[in-house]
Amino acid sequence: MQKRQKNLLKFCNKLGCDTLVAFEPENLFYMTGFWGEAIGILDKSGTTIISPELEMGRAKEESTNCEIVKSQRGKGSLATLLRLLKGRKVCTDSNSYSTIEHLKRSLPVVRSSTDPFYRVREVKDSHEISILKRASSILDEMYEMCVDEIIIGQSEAELQTILMSYAIERGMFATGYKSTLNPLIIAGGPNSALPHAQVTSRKFKDGDMIVVDLTLRYQGYVSDATRTFGLGSISKEEKKVYDIVQKSQAAGLKAVKPYVSCKSVDDACRKVIEKKGYGKYFIHSTGHGIGLEVHELPNLGPTSKTNLAKNMTVTVEPGIYLPRKFGVRIEDSVIVGNKLDVMHKFTKELIVI
Numbered sequence: 001m002q003k004r005q006k007n008l009l010k011f012c013n014k015l016g017c018d019t020l021v022a023f024e025p026e027n028l029f030y031m032t033g034f035w036g037e038a039i040g041i042l043d044k045s046g047t048t049i050i051s052p053e054l055e056m057g058r059a060k061e062e063s064t065n066c067e068i069v070k071s072q073r074g075k076g077s078l079a080t081l082l083r084l085l086k087g088r089k090v091c092t093d094s095n096s097y098s099t100i101e102h103l104k105r106s107l108p109v110v111r112s113s114t115d116p117f118y119r120v121r122e123v124k125d126s127h128e129i130s131i132l133k134r135a136s137s138i139l140d141e142m143y144e145m146c147v148d149e150i151i152i153g154q155s156e157a158e159l160q161t162i163l164m165s166y167a168i169e170r171g172m173f174a175t176g177y178k179s180t181l182n183p184l185i186i187a188g189g190p191n192s193a194l195p196h197a198q199v200t201s202r203k204f205k206d207g208d209m210i211v212v213d214l215t216l217r218y219q220g221y222v223s224d225a226t227r228t229f230g231l232g233s234i235s236k237e238e239k240k241v242y243d244i245v246q247k248s249q250a251a252g253l254k255a256v257k258p259y260v261s262c263k264s265v266d267d268a269c270r271k272v273i274e275k276k277g278y279g280k281y282f283i284h285s286t287g288h289g290i291g292l293e294v295h296e297l298p299n300l301g302p303t304s305k306t307n308l309a310k311n312m313t314v315t316v317e318p319g320i321y322l323p324r325k326f327g328v329r330i331e332d333s334v335i336v337g338n339k340l341d342v343m344h345k346f347t348k349e350l351i352v353i
Contacts, residue, residue: 001033001064004120005042011116012042017091017109019043020116021081024093026292027117029220034063037073039081043088050080082106093117118297122289123311128221129335132290132313135218136333136343138170139225142214143346150353152206152232156186156199163214172216177294185213185226192228192327195284195319206232209242209326215294224290224315225344226331230352241278241320242328242350248272248318249330249348252286256316256340262304269318270302278320287315290333312336313343 008031012020022028022040028049029035031042036058038051047066051059052073059068071080078099089109094100103110124132142163149162164183167173174183180196187197188204192211204210213226228245230238248269255268266286273282285301290313298306300314308314317331330348335341 003125004030005047007120008042008116009044011119012091015091015111015113015115017089017111019085019088019090021085021090021092021094022117023096023099024114024117027093027114030117030121030292032063032066034059034066035220036062039077040066041081041084048084050077050084052077078102091116121291122297123309124291124313124335125311128291129311129313131219131221132223132333132335133343135172135216135221135223136225137345138167138172138218139214139216139223140344140346141170142166143212143225143227146212146227146229147351147353150204150210150229150231153203155201155203156188156191157201159212160184160186160199163212167216172218175215175217175222175294177215183216185211185215187211187327188231189326190324193321193323193325195321195327195329204231207234207238208232209234209238209328211327211329213329213331220292222290222292222294223343224294224317224331224333225346226317226319226329227346227348227351228328228330230350232352234352238326238328239350241322241326244273244276244278245318245320245328245330246348246350248282249316249332252316252318253332253334253340253342256308256314256334256336258308258310258336258338260308262298262300262306262308262314263302265300265308265316266302266304269316273318273320281320281322282318283321284319287317287331289314308336310337 020042028040041048071077091111182199188210189208191197208231210229215224252269255265269286287300289296319329321327
């Protein structure tokens with residue numbers, strides 16, 4: 001925790017500030033070890049958590065080397081914050097206009113920037129990596145379940161229920177990702193042509209391609225993987241597209257190395273798909289960072305300006321989506337290193353159930 005805090009302050013100082021204030025629960029957790037309704041303050045003297053009384057018990061129990069200060073909720077917590085920040089030059093992750101204006105009226109310097117948090121969180125420490133590896137192994141177990149459980153006539157929603165029950169029993173939970181109403185993406189037949197399909201009551205049919213995207217949180221950290229299964233008598237075109245995506249993903253994984261550009265990984269995947277004439281059907285970036293959020297820095301896309309670094313954790317997930325017909329995506333979460341560590345061991349060979 002001390003190393004994290006030191007790195008956070010280093011980036012905070014680069015912005016001309018001496019104090020870092022976290023409102024977002026992911027950043028609070030990263031800075032203190034506590035995930036809850038509170039505000040975190042970090043400066044050279046240490047870490048303070050401003051907490052309403054209902055959260056104080058957990059804050060004391062779960063945080064590491066933090067002073068806990070009780071406050072009222074809402075405006076009361078801002079009043080307490082300002083009392084503690086008197087004369088400070090503050091960088092905060094808050095993007096609330098009213099909060100920022102409130103701080104600016106009382107403090108000499110206020111900068112709204114998530115940069116210190118995201119820059120430090122890009123590179124994972126050994127504790128974070130061990131959690132992500134355990135999370136990934138549970139996702140692998142869930143893919144083994146898919147092979148046993150998927151049948152013609154089963155609905156997407158029914159499969160989601162089976163998988164989520166297994167996940168929750170093992171300490172995994174939905175990410176709360178705001179852009180979806182469901183914890184998982186399970187998409188059969190024409191629905192699989194939608195990269196972020198919502199889970200529906202549609203029943204699986206003979207000949208379906210079924211995209212199963214598992215993105216779940218374990219001990220705060222998110223692992224993310226996708227496999228695509230065939231069901232029954234799949235077509236030659238479905239097999240062909242699967243083979244192209246599999247080769248594309250393999251090329252992307254091979255390109256992941258410390259110091260190479262994120263764009264070059266996207267290029268490696270995209271070239272395979274474009275060469276086979278399906279370029280216009282690869283409609284998203286190749287990957288993204290994972291950690292305390294589903295999508296973190298860096299972005300692995302056509303316009304990315306970032307280079308990879310050792311112990312970044314990223315996804316490699318090319319896909320081809322043929323509108324109203326079917327889609328295929330294959331995704332792994334990986335640890336960047338001199339020797340690439342793919343966290344998911346479940347096969348990427350086409351399984352036809």
